Amino acid sequence: MITAGCDIGSRTAKAVIFENNKIIESIVIPAKLDPAESAETVMKLVLEQADLRIDKIGKIVGTGYGQQEISFAHKLESEIVCHAKGAWWSIPSTRMIVDIGGQDSKAIKIDKNGKVIRYTYNDKCASGTGRFLEIMADALQVALEDMGEMGKTFNEKLIISNQCVIFAETEVVSLINENKDVADILNALHHSLGSRVASQARSLIIEQDVVMTGGVAKNIGVFEALSTGIGTPVKALENIDPQINGALGAAIIASEI
Amino acid sequence: MSIVAGFDVGSLTTKAVILKNKKIVGAAMIRSGPKPVESAAKVMEKLLDETGIHQADIIKAVGTGYGREKITFIDKAVSEISCHGKGAQWLIPSARTIIDIGGQDCKVIRLDKQGKLVKFITNDKCASGTGRFLDVMAKVMNIDVSELGKLSVKSTEPITFASMCTVWAQADVIKHINSRKSVEDICAGINTAMANRVAMLTNAIKIENDICMTGGVAKNAGVVKALGKLLGCRIKQIKKADPQLIGAIGAALFAQEMALKKVSSEAA
Numbered sequence: 445m446i447t448a449g450c451d452i453g454s455r456t457a458k459a460v461i462f463e464n465n466k467i468i469e470s471i472v473i474p475a476k477l478d479p480a481e482s483a484e485t486v487m488k489l490v491l492e493q494a495d496l497r498i499d500k501i502g503k504i505v506g507t508g509y510g511q512q513e514i515s516f517a518h519k520l521e522s523e524i525v526c527h528a529k530g531a532w533w534s535i536p537s538t539r540m541i542v543d544i545g546g547q548d549s550k551a552i553k554i555d556k557n558g559k560v561i562r563y564t565y566n567d568k569c570a571s572g573t574g575r576f577l578e579i580m581a582d583a584l585q586v587a588l589e590d591m592g593e594m595g596k597t598f599n600e601k602l603i604i605s606n607q608c609v610i611f612a613e614t615e616v617v618s619l620i621n622e623n624k625d626v627a628d629i630l631n632a633l634h635h636s637l638g639s640r641v642a643s644q645a646r647s648l649i650i651e652q653d654v655v656m657t658g659g660v661a662k663n664i665g666v667f668e669a670l671s672t673g674i675g676t677p678v679k680a681l682e683n684i685d686p687q688i689n690g691a692l693g694a695a696i697i698a699s700e701i
Numbered sequence: 702m703s704i705v706a707g708f709d710v711g712s713l714t715t716k717a718v719i720l721k722n723k724k725i726v727g728a729a730m731i732r733s734g735p736k737p738v739e740s741a742a743k744v745m746e747k748l749l750d751e752t753g754i755h756q757a758d759i760i761k762a763v764g765t766g767y768g769r770e771k772i773t774f775i776d777k778a779v780s781e782i783s784c785h786g787k788g789a790q791w792l793i794p795s796a797r798t799i800i801d802i803g804g805q806d807c808k809v810i811r812l813d814k815q816g817k818l819v820k821f822i823t824n825d826k827c828a829s830g831t832g833r834f835l836d837v838m839a840k841v842m843n844i845d846v847s848e849l850g851k852l853s854v855k856s857t858e859p860i861t862f863a864s865m866c867t868v869w870a871q872a873d874v875i876k877h878i879n880s881r882k883s884v885e886d887i888c889a890g891i892n893t894a895m896a897n898r899v900a901m902l903t904n905a906i907k908i909e910n911d912i913c914m915t916g917g918v919a920k921n922a923g924v925v926k927a928l929g930k931l932l933g934c935r936i937k938q939i940k941k942a943d944p945q946l947i948g949a950i951g952a953a954l955f956a957q958e959m960a961l962k963k964v965s966s967e968a969a
Contacts, residue, residue, distance in 0.1 A: 547869075569827070570868035579868070610828035610837065610867045611805070618735075 445502035447701075449694025450487060450517065451526065452510030455546030455574065456659065457482040458688045459490040461501070462695035469494040470688045479510025487516065503701045505694040509547075521697050523690055524552055524563050530693030531655045532558030534681045539651040542670060542678070543689070544641055544660035546574040551645035564644055570609045572640040574660050579609055580633050583616050584626055592663035595630030602632040607640055631665060638669025645674055654678045661686035703960050704754060705761045707952025708741055708775060709784065710768030713804030713832065714917070715740040716949040717748045719759070720957055727752035728946050737768025745774065761956040761963070765948050776959060782821050784951030785915050786810050791954055792941050797909040800928070800936075801947070802899060802918035804832040809903045822906050828867040830898030832918050837867050838891045841874050842884065853888040853923030860890030865898045892923030899924075900931040913937045919944035 446468070451458040457475050461468040471490045476482045483506070491498060498516065506517030507526040514520070523543075531541045532554055541552040548567040554560055566572055570579075581588045602624060606612045612633075619629050637660070645654070656678045660666050662685075671678040681689065703723075709716040711733060719727040729748040733740045741764070749756060756774070764775040765784040772778070781801075789799045790812060799810040806825035813819050828834055832846075839846040853859075860877055862870050870891070877887050895918070914936055918924055920943075929936045942950060 568864065569866050575868055606826070608827045608867075610833060611826075 445699060446496070446500055447695050447698035448487070448490070448501045448504045449526070449691040449696070449698060450483060450504060450506045450514055451523070451688075451691035451694060452479050452482050452486075452506070452508040452514060453546055453690075454509050454548075456687065457486040457508075457510075458691040459486045460688055460691040460695040461490055461494045461496065462692070462699055465699075467684070467692065470685065470691065472685065472687050475510075479513035480515065482510060483514040483516070503698040505698040505701075507690050507694045518698070519701060521694060524550060524560055524565070526690045526693030526697065527657055528552050528554045528560045528693065529558055529696050530689040531657055531681070533692070533696050534684055534689075535653060535655055535679060537653045538655045538679075540645065540648070540654045542641060542645050542654060542656050543658040544572070544574055544637075544656075544666070545658045549573050549641050549644060551641075551648050553648050553651060562648055564647055566644060571607045571612070572637065572644060574658070576609050576612070576637050577633070577660065577663065577666070579613055580616055583613055584620070584629060586626065586630075589662070591630055592634070592665045592667075594627055595634050595665040596627070598628045598631040599625060600628045602628050604632045604636040607636070612636065634663065634665030635669045635672075638666050639673040642670055642673025650674050650676060652676055656680060657686045657689035659687040703760060703957065703964075704758050705953050705956035705960050706748070706759045707784070707949040707954070707956055708744065708762065708764040708766070708769075708772055709781075709946075709948035709952060710737045710741050710764065710766040710772060711804055711948070712767055712806075714945065715744045715766070715768075716946050717744040718946055718949040718953045719748060719752055719754060720953045723957065725942060725950065727754065728943070728949070730945065733768070737771040738773060740768065741772040741774070761960040763952040763956040763959070765952045777955065779952060779955050781948055782808060782810055782818065784948045784955065786812050786816060786818060786951065787954050788947035788949075788951030789913050789915055789939065790816050791950065792939050792947070793911060793913050793937055795911045796913045796937065798903075798912040800899065800903060800912065800914045802830070802832055802914070802916040804836075804917065807831050807899055807902055809906055809908070811906060811909065820906050822902055824902050829865045829870070830895065830902060832916070834867050834870070834895055834898070835891065835918065835921070837871055838874055841871055842878070842887065844884070847920070849888050849892060850921035850923045852885050853892045856883070856885040856889035858886050859893060860886050862890050862894040865894060870894055889923060892921060893927045895924050896927035896931055899928055903932060908932065910934060911937045913939055915939065915944050915947035917945045
């Protein structure tokens with residue numbers, strides 16, 4: 445059976461086509477204002493890529509904050525369960541998932557069968573979410589996707605002392621005015637975000653293997669800072685875009701219906 | 702004749718007050734620059750200009766605010782907590798709880814009858830519940846922050862904001878502007894969101910009547926009203942002076958105490 449997973453997030457919409465325990469196609473698009481439109485578009489595009497019609501898809505599972513608007517889903521599942529499933533399927537030794545999305549962050553503990561044991565979730569405070577990086581990218585006038593690489597070559601250790609995005613942004617502006625190196629500022633920002641989410645994860649007591657997912661996992665600086673923060677090397681999904689992990693989990697769950 | 706001065710170098714504004722024979726005879730306020738020492742010098746110059754008083758006539762000066770340690774011409778630096786308590790209780794002797802909302806922080810101060818500090822709690826970690834929250838929202842709405850209060854009073858259907866975080870609330874404001882909600886209703890929502898965050902902090906310590914508000918946000922009638930409602934009490938408004946000057950007034954009162962001590966020790 446061919447199945448699909450559709451993850452309608454706050455910033456991006458993701459879809460995965462899954463067959464015979466393999467990912468056939470996947471896609472990430474920027475979210476539209478209307479979650480229903482995001483869902484229609486992302487599904488249409490992934491089907492085009494796979495050269496499939498929607499009636500060939502046996503089951504579709506929806507997830508993400510806009511899941512209620514996915515008209516074609518056979519079942520809805522929480523982001524927590526989907527992320528757990530996706531990461532566990534990719535790396536069976538996973539016992540903990542740290543996911544940083546566009547507007548939230550989660551730490552999830554799972555058992556050896558991929559079942560969720562405990563989790564923490566933050567969507568109350570923009571600090572510790574992808575929004576933190578977006579705002580800083582704006583302030584520094586660099587592209588979001590370049591931040592990770594740019595922050596690698598640093599000379600001077602800088603510290604961003606405020607966790608609040610608003611106050612941290614002011615700090616960044618001061619550092620720019622002091623002619624500090626952009627790479628050094630980026631490095632400090634990555635550490636700030638990584639350690640903030642690491643302490644959220646540590647509240648669950650760390651268990652290996654820890655896997656990082658979500659769009660922010662593509663930022664090597666935050667990825668490494670998270671490892672430092674939780675005190676153990678974090679794993680990345682192999683050959684899978686960490687941003688599609690929720691949609692992947694949804695597609696796997698669809699195959700089990 | 703005793704002339705004393707108080708300086709409050711805050712994150713956004715710098716304030717100064719001159720007391721002469723226990724009366725406020727002059728006050729000045731400027732926007733803080735990047736260097737507290739320069740902000741203090743500038744406000745001093747403005748104050749002397751406006752009052753015609755010479756710096757040499759000021760017998761004692763006390764500084765407060767986050768930049769207080771950098772002021773060169775003061776005799777002593779005193780914490781903001783002490784100065785706000787002192788200033789508020791001088792103007793409203795029945796005040797026992799003082800809620801001070803500054804440009805980048807919020808403090809709740811409990812005093813006893815004698816003005817002694819009982820307890821305090823402060824937030825300078827999160828922009829929500831500080832003046833900064835209102836600044837960000839006013840900017841998005843393209844209005845002056847001073848208009849938020851006046852506009853919100855005219856609201857008929859206040860908007861409820863789901864989130865207290867400044868970043869999320871800012872996105873919500875944009876959404877409401879785009880969906881053509883009335884400016885008044887959005888302002889009312891902003892003020893209530895602000896009051897919610899301050900009430901959260903306030904409720905973390907046991908409050909006691911009378912409650913009064915200091916700092917620039919005390920001039921926003923919408924926040925004052927919403928906060929009163931949330932705390933289940935009426936907030937006493939300081940009318941005899943600009944609430945934004947209370948820290949500087951408190952500092953001047955400490956300077957006055959120093960001046961009196963000096964006089965009495967000289968007399969002895």
